[in-house]
Amino acid sequence: MQKRTAKWLFLALALVLVPVLAWAQDKPNLTLSIAAQKEAVVKDKDGKPKSEWRDVNDINPGDIVRYVIRYANSGKAEVRNAVITDPVPSTTTYIPDTAKGKGAEITYSLDGKSFQSAPMLSYKVKQPDGTEVEYKATPDMYTHIRWRLIKPVPAGGSGTVSFKVKVK
Numbered sequence: 001m002q003k004r005t006a007k008w009l010f011l012a013l014a015l016v017l018v019p020v021l022a023w024a025q026d027k028p029n030l031t032l033s034i035a036a037q038k039e040a041v042v043k044d045k046d047g048k049p050k051s052e053w054r055d056v057n058d059i060n061p062g063d064i065v066r067y068v069i070r071y072a073n074s075g076k077a078e079v080r081n082a083v084i085t086d087p088v089p090s091t092t093t094y095i096p097d098t099a100k101g102k103g104a105e106i107t108y109s110l111d112g113k114s115f116q117s118a119p120m121l122s123y124k125v126k127q128p129d130g131t132e133v134e135y136k137a138t139p140d141m142y143t144h145i146r147w148r149l150i151k152p153v154p155a156g157g158s159g160t161v162s163f164k165v166k167v168k
Contacts, residue, residue, distance in 0.1 A: 029075035030082055030153060037066045063167045065092065071149075072158035079153040084161055085146045087112065092165035096139040101161035104147040110137055112144045 037053040044050045053066055069086060073079050084101075088094045096118075099106045107115035110123055121137040147161045 026076045028073055028077045028079040028153075028155070030071055030073050030079045032084065033070045034086070035068045035070070037068060038063055039066075059167050061167050064095070064164055065167060066098075066162055066164045068160055068162045070158065070160050071153065073153045073155055076155050078155060078157075079149075082149040082153055083146060084149070085112075085144055086163075087144050088142055088163075088165060090143075092167050093140045094142045094145070095164040095166055098164035099145050099147075099161075100163070101147040101149075102159060103150050104161060105150060107146045107148070108137075108139075108142045109144040109146065110141055115144070115146045 036056040038056045038059070039051050040054045041049050041051050056065060059065060067086065069084055071082070071084060084104075094108075099108075107117055108121050109115045110121065118139070119136075121142075122134050123137055123141070124132040124134050126132050145163050149159075153159070
């Protein structure tokens, strides 16, 4: 009798788990990887200098660093409404108009919580008389960058977003 009950329990569990496992296999899976790159001057095959981006080995004040975030959907379903948020390192300053991302809406933040497009980003300063004055934020004040991917990322699809900073 116990063998029979165990057999039925196993069968019932299998009937529940098979659809769940099948559903799990059809889920999207967006993975991110980031690379920090620095511009290097090298010689081309004719001996002429050219610049190319290489992974960072050392960073010095004044260096320009490009952060490239690669996203890839290794799942079986498309990723919809993907959002990628990355902080601007505190030892750097964002370089205006360098955030890139094909098919992405790019917004910025001064606190990592609220995001707006660059022309709309502002902050308020309380005056001695208690009133508040609103000022337009400048790119050197940005603490985070967010990319909202407009189109779904298909299964097996990938892309990149990036931005540049200057080391303080």
